[in-house]
Amino acid sequence: MLHVDPIFTATSAAAPAVTAATPPPFTVTSVFTETRLDSWLAVGLVLAAGIYLYGVHRLRLRGDRWPVARTVFFLGPGLGGIAAVTVSGLHAYDTALLSVHMVQHMVLSMISPIFLALGAPVTLALRTLPLRPRKRLLAIVHSRVARVYSYPLVAFTIFVVNPFALYFTDLYRYTLEHAWAHEVVHAHFIMTGCVFFWPLLGLDPLPGRWPYPGRALLMLLSVPFHTVLGLTIMQSTTLFGGDWYPSLGLTWSDPWEDQVVAGGILWAGGEFVSVTMLAVLVVQWMRHAEREARRIDRDLDRQEARQRAAESAA
Numbered sequence: 001m002l003h004v005d006p007i008f009t010a011t012s013a014a015a016p017a018v019t020a021a022t023p024p025p026f027t028v029t030s031v032f033t034e035t036r037l038d039s040w041l042a043v044g045l046v047l048a049a050g051i052y053l054y055g056v057h058r059l060r061l062r063g064d065r066w067p068v069a070r071t072v073f074f075l076g077p078g079l080g081g082i083a084a085v086t087v088s089g090l091h092a093y094d095t096a097l098l099s100v101h102m103v104q105h106m107v108l109s110m111i112s113p114i115f116l117a118l119g120a121p122v123t124l125a126l127r128t129l130p131l132r133p134r135k136r137l138l139a140i141v142h143s144r145v146a147r148v149y150s151y152p153l154v155a156f157t158i159f160v161v162n163p164f165a166l167y168f169t170d171l172y173r174y175t176l177e178h179a180w181a182h183e184v185v186h187a188h189f190i191m192t193g194c195v196f197f198w199p200l201l202g203l204d205p206l207p208g209r210w211p212y213p214g215r216a217l218l219m220l221l222s223v224p225f226h227t228v229l230g231l232t233i234m235q236s237t238t239l240f241g242g243d244w245y246p247s248l249g250l251t252w253s254d255p256w257e258d259q260v261v262a263g264g265i266l267w268a269g270g271e272f273v274s275v276t277m278l279a280v281l282v283v284q285w286m287r288h289a290e291r292e293a294r295r296i297d298r299d300l301d302r303q304e305a306r307q308r309a310a311e312s313a314a
Contacts, residue, residue: 081107
């Protein structure tokens with residue numbers, strides 16, 4: 001059933017004046033009761049899941065195998081993670097609590113893009129699309145724009161600079177005052193995370209991909225980034241968004257304490273995800289080395305077999 005969310009309306013108005021309807025205290029129950037299924041993002045998530053499952057179904061019809069883990073990664077933590085912080089009741093508080101916004105930031109820019117990359121949707125599309133759309137997709141993947149944005153140093157710079165440009169300028173206050181801008185920020189988080197993690201951890205064929213030692217080094221350099229950003233937010237002597245949060249008049253939340261919690265979420269969550277993904281990258285590196293060793297062994301075996309056959313014929 002479509003409904004107008006009073007919390008979303010109260011916290012995304014063009015002016016920060018206190019509305020008559022004060023948002024209720026944030027609880028676990030509200031995450032479920034304030035779920036919204038009428039947003040454009042919900043429609044996009046359903047379409048993405050349907051197209052992915054249709055591609056897997058096409059492969060199975062012709063007898064090809066598609067790893068179940070890739071499907072689980074893409075639909076579960078990937079699309080499901082995005083839905084958990086944008087379609088669920090969390091969306092009702094993302095302009096009322098900075099801490100909730102930081103949870104969205106972490107999931108949309110770090111967690112979900114990683115699992116979307118591990119789902120290998122481009123590879124799935126290349127294996128199921130007809131010839132002409134497949135050629136167009138390959139042209140896009142290998143285009144100059146894709147090569148520039150997927151280049152690890154460029155992606156790393158975008159990933160690091162964007163949060164500082166958002167939170168330490170008037171842009172963040174603008175996104176609080178305008179609901180459409182806040183939605184654009186959500187989409188931007190997802191795109192930024194995909195641009196950074198896809199070349200590092202993804203399984204799809206991308207141009208200019210670095211070897212595993214370079215990828216591991218870049219992932220290691222990303223670890224202190226969230227520590228610096230989180231500590232800066234926790235120790236800030238000014239409120240993010242100016243007087244936006246105090247003007248809401250939430251008697252059950254202190255904007256200063258909530259900002260400290262938000263910084264802690266960014267600090268601890270960023271370090272945990274970065275270190276975990278560094279471990280995943282090392283595992284991928286080891287598996288790649290094992291596959292390469294087996295390939296070399298097979299080549300050597302074939303060379304020896306050809307040599308023996310030539311000697312026997314002689």
